[in-house]
Every structure is written in C-alpha cells, then in structure tokens.
Amino acid sequence: MEFKDLEIFQIVAEKGTITEAAKALSYVQSNITSRIQKLETELNTPLFNRNRRGMSLTPEGKKLLSYSKKILLLTDEMKKAVQNKEEPSGKLEIGTVETVIHLPKILSTFIKKYKNVDLSLYTGVTETLEDDVLNHKLDGAFVTASDFHSDLVSHEVFQEELVLISDRSLSTLEELKEQPILCFSKGCGYRARLKAWYKDQNIKPQKIMEFGTLETILRSVAMGLGITFVPRSAVIHMEESGVIRCHSLPDQYSKIKTVFIRRADTYLTSTIEKFIETIEMNK
Structure with missing residues (x-):
C-alpha cells in the first residue's frame, strides 16, 4: 500500500x-x-x-x-x-480575524526572512477558525481570546480596546441602542462581547445585519446604516477624519486580547516555531 x-x-x-x-x-x-x-x-x-x-x-x-x-x-x-531548523520550508496555512492591526507587519517580516515557506492566509470568525485549527485544516490562527478547547495552546499577540462606532449624527449610548447592529456572522468574538453588553442592559437589539467584510461594515456605519463594535486601532483614521464617532463601553466588554492559537499535541515544526518567534518580535 x-x-x-x-x-x-x-x-x-x-x-x-x-x-x-x-x-x-x-x-x-x-x-x-x-x-x-x-x-x-x-x-x-x-x-x-x-x-x-x-x-x-x-x-x-x-x-x-x-x-x-x-x-x-x-x-x-x-x-x-526532519526539515532544516534554521531554514524552514513547505506550506504554512494561517487563519485570522479581519481586524489584526499588526498582521501585515508580522507577515511581511516572516515572508522576507523565510523565503522557502509557502504561506497562505484565510479569514473568518473566531469560532470557525478555532474549529479549523482543531481539525487540522489550519496550522494556526489569530483570534479573539476566549475559553479555548483544551487541545489548543495560545500565544498572546496584543491587547486593545473595542469601541462602538456610529456616524457623526449619534452622540449618546441611548441613541445607539435603537440602531441596527452591523456585524460578522455568529462565532465572532466582538459580536459576542456586544451581545453580552446588550443582555446586561436588558435590551434586545432592534435589528442585526450580518456582513462578510470589515470594509463593508465600516462604510455602512459611516453612511448611517447602523452601529458596530470593533477595535479602536481599526477605525482611528476614520475617527480622526471625522467620518465616524467612537463610543466607549466598560472595560469588561471592551478590553480584549488577540492571540495566536495552535494545536497542543502536534509537533512544533521549525516553520511554526519561527512564525511564533516573529509574532513575539513584533508585539
């Protein structure tokens, strides 16, 4: 055979x-x-x-x-x-949520240094990416920190703040509560955080609209279609240019960690090892 x-x-x-x-x-x-x-x-x-x-x-x-x-x-x-420890090669399939602000720098540093690695990047929501890593479909993924499956280990990438954003016409949280929520599909860590805030406020969202890309969500918010909950780093340019308004929520909902997850029981190849080293260098 x-x-x-x-x-x-x-x-x-x-x-x-x-x-x-x-x-x-x-x-x-x-x-x-x-x-x-x-x-x-x-x-x-x-x-x-x-x-x-x-x-x-x-x-x-x-x-x-x-x-x-x-x-x-x-x-x-x-x-x-059995590959060369200093010169990793072969395929590396990585998943990521859409709002990892440091990702371009991490990828650029890694690809320039390790030219024999064939790196592929896939986007998704935290829950789906976690399942893909567990089922060996991905070598690892950048996701929002949560209570992961016991077969996974995580490496912290960075911490940041989530903010509610709206168009410039809305200025209070009371106004925001009446707006449609624009978000990714179920399984998104940001969506789960916002849902927890609504629940603790004893409020049921008026409407939830799902989108496939961050760019579409941000443009729709700027046009007044609704509100969303995203990392401040992803929208600071829009806030500074006056396109949108940011609204802060308490730390228990807004403070998040982005981590890199991988299976704990798989061999730590030189490719993954060097990738994790690159993450640590670019924190």
Whole structure:
C-alpha cells in the first residue's frame, strides 16, 4: 500500500465521483479507477458503493478513511520534523480575524526572512477558525481570546480596546441602542462581547445585519446604516477624519486580547516555531 493510494482514496471519498477526483488531482480517470481497485484488492474488501449518481463509502471504507487521515497527518508531521531548523520550508496555512492591526507587519517580516515557506492566509470568525485549527485544516490562527478547547495552546499577540462606532449624527449610548447592529456572522468574538453588553442592559437589539467584510461594515456605519463594535486601532483614521464617532463601553466588554492559537499535541515544526518567534518580535 502506498501513501499516494490513500491520498487518492481520500479525494474520491470527498468528491463522490471518479470524474471529480480526477479533475482535482489532474489525473486521468482510468488511473484513479485502477488505484482504487488495487487498494480494494490489497485489503480484500470493497471500499465504495457504486451507482449511477456516484460513489459512497462502505462501512469498511469509512473505517479506512478514519485511519488514512491519521496516517497522512503523521506522514506530513514526519516530513516537517526532519526539515532544516534554521531554514524552514513547505506550506504554512494561517487563519485570522479581519481586524489584526499588526498582521501585515508580522507577515511581511516572516515572508522576507523565510523565503522557502509557502504561506497562505484565510479569514473568518473566531469560532470557525478555532474549529479549523482543531481539525487540522489550519496550522494556526489569530483570534479573539476566549475559553479555548483544551487541545489548543495560545500565544498572546496584543491587547486593545473595542469601541462602538456610529456616524457623526449619534452622540449618546441611548441613541445607539435603537440602531441596527452591523456585524460578522455568529462565532465572532466582538459580536459576542456586544451581545453580552446588550443582555446586561436588558435590551434586545432592534435589528442585526450580518456582513462578510470589515470594509463593508465600516462604510455602512459611516453612511448611517447602523452601529458596530470593533477595535479602536481599526477605525482611528476614520475617527480622526471625522467620518465616524467612537463610543466607549466598560472595560469588561471592551478590553480584549488577540492571540495566536495552535494545536497542543502536534509537533512544533521549525516553520511554526519561527512564525511564533516573529509574532513575539513584533508585539
């Protein structure tokens, strides 16, 4: 049995058809079919149920999928473990919430110093990024500090203040309470903090509108569509130019930490080690 056979098996299980798997791997379909048949012969059991709609895993196939994921994950860790400690290389997949103000400096410093690392960046909300790190989809992520899963460790990046922002026409908290809330999807740490403030004030938000990007939220606030809760560092330029107005909330809601999380049980590769060193240098 070859590792490549397991990789092909996983892609077929994910895509559900030989055709889609062949496209994903840039292989001819006959090659995919023969590799799956070879694997089934070696294991002496069918791994897929085949029908006109596609392919689904048999009970034995589901068992193999579970083991193959573990095997390939360990194989990847093995390769990373033996790489040059001073010259890290390979892929590094990092997640981040949208408002990490120090992120460009961290990434720029790291990429310029370690040119053999292929770094990819993905954005999302804290809850989703935490799940992606737990499920090995990301090597690590910049998120809002909270009570994380016990399988994660965190490294503090910086602390800052969240502020409520509105257009210039609103000046009191009482006025803000009547405004729609503009925010990211559920799982956002800032949204959770604002929700806690509303709850403690015994107020139910009039309306909640979800957006996909910070830029759209900030522009909408400036146009008077509603209010939002974001780090002051992300909007200080807008406040200074008179586009928006910032409103402070008590420390228990507004003081936050941004941290970098990673799995505690995975091998600390030189790539991740150097990335964490870069974070520490740029605090």
